[in-house]
Amino acid sequence: xxxxxxxxxxxxxxxxxxxxxxxxxxxxxxxxxxxxxxxxxxxxxxxxxxxxxxxxxxxxxxxxxxxxxxxxxxxxxxxxxxxxxxxxxxxxxxxxxxxxxxxxxxxxxxxxxxxxxxxxxxxxxxxxxxxxxxxxxxxxxxxxxxxxxxxxxxxxxxxxxxxxxxxxxxxxxxxxxxxxxxxxxxxxxxxxxxxxxxxx
Numbered sequence: 001x002x003x004x005x006x007x008x009x010x011x012x013x014x015x016x017x018x019x020x021x022x023x024x025x026x027x028x029x030x031x032x033x034x035x036x037x038x039x040x041x042x043x044x045x046x047x048x049x050x051x052x053x054x055x056x057x058x059x060x061x062x063x064x065x066x067x068x069x070x071x072x073x074x075x076x077x078x079x080x081x082x083x084x085x086x087x088x089x090x091x092x093x094x095x096x097x098x099x100x101x102x103x104x105x106x107x108x109x110x111x112x113x114x115x116x117x118x119x120x121x122x123x124x125x126x127x128x129x130x131x132x133x134x135x136x137x138x139x140x141x142x143x144x145x146x147x148x149x150x151x152x153x154x155x156x157x158x159x160x161x162x163x164x165x166x167x168x169x170x171x172x173x174x175x176x177x178x179x180x181x182x183x184x185x186x187x188x189x190x191x192x193x194x195x196x197x198x199x200x
Contacts, residue, residue, distance in 0.1 A: 027039070027040055028040075047060035047061065048060070049061045049062075049063055049064045049065075051065070051165060051176070052065035052067075052163040052165055052176075052178075053163075053176065053178075053184045053197065055199040055200060056200070057167065057200055058200055059167050059168060059169070060167070060168045061165050061166070061167060061168060062165075062166050062167055062168040062169075062173070063165070063166075064165075065163035065164065065165040066083075066085050066086070066163060066164045066165065067085070067161055067162075067163050068083045068084045068085035068086070068161065068162065068163070068164065069083075069084040069085075069158065069159075069160070069161055069162075070082065070083055070084070070158070070159040070160070070161070070162045070178060071084075071156050071157070071158055071159065072156065072157055072158075072159045072179075072180055073126055073130055073152050073154065073155070073156040073157070074152065074153050074154050075126075075149040075150050075151065075152050075153060076094075076123075076149065076150030076151055076153060077093065077094040077148060077149050077150045078091065078092050078093040078094045078148070078149045078150075079091075079092045079179075080092075080126070080130050080133070080134075080149075080156075081159075081177065081179070082104060082129060082130065082156075083162075083164055083177075085164070086164070087103065087104045087129075088101055088102070088103060088104065089101070089102045089103070089104050089129060089130065089133050090177060090185075090187070091133070091145060091149070092185065092194050093148055093149070096193050096194050096195050097193050098191055098192070098193065098194075099187055099188075099191050099193070099194045100145070100191055101191070102133045102136075102145075104129035104132075104133075105129070105132055106128045106129040106131070106132050110132075112127045112128050112131065113125050113126075113127045113131050114131070114135060117135075119151050119152075120151065122153075123151035123152065123153065124151065124152040124153070124154065124155055125151070125152065126152045126156065127156070130152075130156060133145055134146050134149065134152075159178070159179075159180055162177070162178025162179070163176075163177075163178050164176070164177050164178075169189075171189075172189035172190065173189055174186065174187065174188055174189060175187040176197060179196070183196050183197070184196070184197040185197070
């Protein structure tokens with residue numbers, strides 16, 4: 001940590017690193033022949049960027065929002081969202097206890113769906129990138145996306161433009177993603193859960 005020599009009175013202007021967000025703590029030491037004293041100073045850092053939604057959290061975003069076209073599909077037990085800017089698929093499992101992020105590996109020329117899979121009446125087999133993720137091989141624990149999400153209850157549909165933005169935590173980062181009908185999803189660190197943002 002840097003140290004600064006300061007006069008007994010006056011001011012000192014310190015330029016903080018752009019990697020610092022939210023706040024910074026300083027410790028002041030006063031040293032004389034009679035002894036040493038110290039005190040802490042807490043300084044608030046103004047956010048460099050703003051959140052993309054109203055009534056945001058009190059902490060600073062880690063960067064500007066990434067605006068993107070989003071495609072959505074609803075399932076019996078959750079939802080998938082595709083973000084064009086990153087070609088990543090967000091999987092939100094019902095109950096809010098878990099979410100996953102998977103790459104979209106589908107490319108033109110690949111099969112859009114598996115003709116050997118017939119959905120029940122009124123249900124749908126997801127296609128293209130959603131389908132590849134949905135049909136993925138089971139994990140070592142024996143579960144797979146298809147088992148947890150169930151069948152699609154509608155065809156995928158474009159949501160329009162939305163945004164993805166994460167906070168500035170150095171670890172255990174929380175992200176916020178636009179959802180249908182103007183909602184914002186809160187994606188808790190490391191896939192540990194998700195919810196609909198309802199304000200601070």
